[in-house]
Amino acid sequence: xxxxxxxxxxxxxxxxxxxxxxxxxxxxxxxxxxxxxxxxxxxxxxxxxxxxxxxxxxxxxxxxxxxxxxxxxxxxxxxxxxxxxxxxxxxxxxxxxxxxxxxxxxxxxxxxxxxxxxxxxxxxxxxxxxxxxxxxxxxxxxxxxxxxxxxxxxxxxxxxxxxxxxxxxxxxxxxxxxxxxxxxxxxxxxxxxxxxxxxx
Amino acid sequence: xxxxxxxxxxxxxxxxxxxxxxxxxxxxxxxxxxxxxxxxxxxxxxxxxxxxxxxxxxxxxxxxxxxxxxxxxxxxxxxxxxxxxxxxxxxxxxxxxxxxxxxxxxxxxxxxxxxxxxxxxxxxxxxxxxxxxxxxxxxxxxxxxxxxxxxxxxxx
Numbered sequence: 001x002x003x004x005x006x007x008x009x010x011x012x013x014x015x016x017x018x019x020x021x022x023x024x025x026x027x028x029x030x031x032x033x034x035x036x037x038x039x040x041x042x043x044x045x046x047x048x049x050x051x052x053x054x055x056x057x058x059x060x061x062x063x064x065x066x067x068x069x070x071x072x073x074x075x076x077x078x079x080x081x082x083x084x085x086x087x088x089x090x091x092x093x094x095x096x097x098x099x100x101x102x103x104x105x106x107x108x109x110x111x112x113x114x115x116x117x118x119x120x121x122x123x124x125x126x127x128x129x130x131x132x133x134x135x136x137x138x139x140x141x142x143x144x145x146x147x148x149x150x151x152x153x154x155x156x157x158x159x160x161x162x163x164x165x166x167x168x169x170x171x172x173x174x175x176x177x178x179x180x181x182x183x184x185x186x187x188x189x190x191x192x193x194x195x196x197x198x199x200x
Numbered sequence: 201x202x203x204x205x206x207x208x209x210x211x212x213x214x215x216x217x218x219x220x221x222x223x224x225x226x227x228x229x230x231x232x233x234x235x236x237x238x239x240x241x242x243x244x245x246x247x248x249x250x251x252x253x254x255x256x257x258x259x260x261x262x263x264x265x266x267x268x269x270x271x272x273x274x275x276x277x278x279x280x281x282x283x284x285x286x287x288x289x290x291x292x293x294x295x296x297x298x299x300x301x302x303x304x305x306x307x308x309x310x311x312x313x314x315x316x317x318x319x320x321x322x323x324x325x326x327x328x329x330x331x332x333x334x335x336x337x338x339x340x341x342x343x344x345x346x347x348x349x350x351x352x353x354x355x356x
Binding site: 022023024025026027028029030031032033036037038039040041042043044045046052061062063064067077080081082083084085086087088089090091092124125126128200 | 234235236237239255256272273274275276280282284285286287289315316317319320321324335336337338339340341342343344345346347348349350351352353354355
């Protein structure tokens with residue numbers, strides 16, 4: 001009996017301890033980068049909800065089910081999140097390089113873009129580079145699959161020449177399947193003869 | 201004191217429940233992202249092991265990334281999501297699936313404590329309900345955006 005009472009008391013103590021874990025939660029919507037549509041974040045806690053859709057809108061949660069909407073200043077953001085924001089990796093970026101008709105030769109303008117790609121790669125820690133080749137719709141699907149891959153391989157060669165490590169680069173060919181500018185079959189379209197270079 | 205005892209007891213309870221239920225088989229080793237920024241003490245817990253989280257280290261679904269009092273870490277995921285955590289943080293990558301062609305998939309993570317900055321990637325753009333971030337007190341639904349999360353018990 002005494003043992004049981006002791007256990008019950010322990011249980012009550014535990015329940016009391018568990019019942020009020022006061023919290024210091026803070027959720028903040030940041031402004032979208034220029035040119036990008038603003039998004040939103042829904043904060044849900046024990047059935048209660050707040051939707052953040054304005055830059056620097058904030059929700060504070062002091063205990064589950066108590067969601068307090070509000071705002072936050074840039075200064076407060078720096079104080080609370082400076083270290084997390086300071087550790088943000090560089091934003092992924094992408095480039096497009098164009099090719100001569102039915103060949104894996106770069107257009108003259110694209111040479112300059114390639115130089116910019118090489119500069120950009122140098123700014124990424126442990127860079128990952130995905131090179132994706134495309135063609136226009138002149139020729140057969142099989143032939144264009146092969147051509148798109150050759151174009152991508154050509155870009156890889158150029159990157160290797162510029163000192164980028166081979167294991168950092170992945171190469172893909174998508175043929176004529178993903179045109180930048182949709183056209184009927186057998187239409188020559190310079191803007192579709194391209195290689196995308198994604199760097200992250 | 202009561203709170204610590206409480207969490208310890210709860211942890212023990214959960215552990216024994218998991219053992220009783222039989223641990224779910226570990227997710228197939230799968231690359232979800234890479235560490236790009238690593239400062240101070242940063243570790244990746246994977247299958248009971250603690251691995252150093254140097255720049256270039258692979259992050260997989262199922263990993264738990266922790267930072268020390270002087271630590272911070274930045275991870276770039278395959279869909280171009282960027283997650284970065286400040287000091288004294290515990291971030292679990294619960295689920296990551298991404299089809300690079302269709303941009304469909306799912307990304308679920310839990311910040312158990314600490315601070316987190318998120319720049320959502322292609323998954324959040326392709327399908328509004330694909331990306332979720334959980335904390336002990338809340339679940340966040342993400343529609344293509346940048347946001348910040350702090351979670352922890354208040355110091356009273």
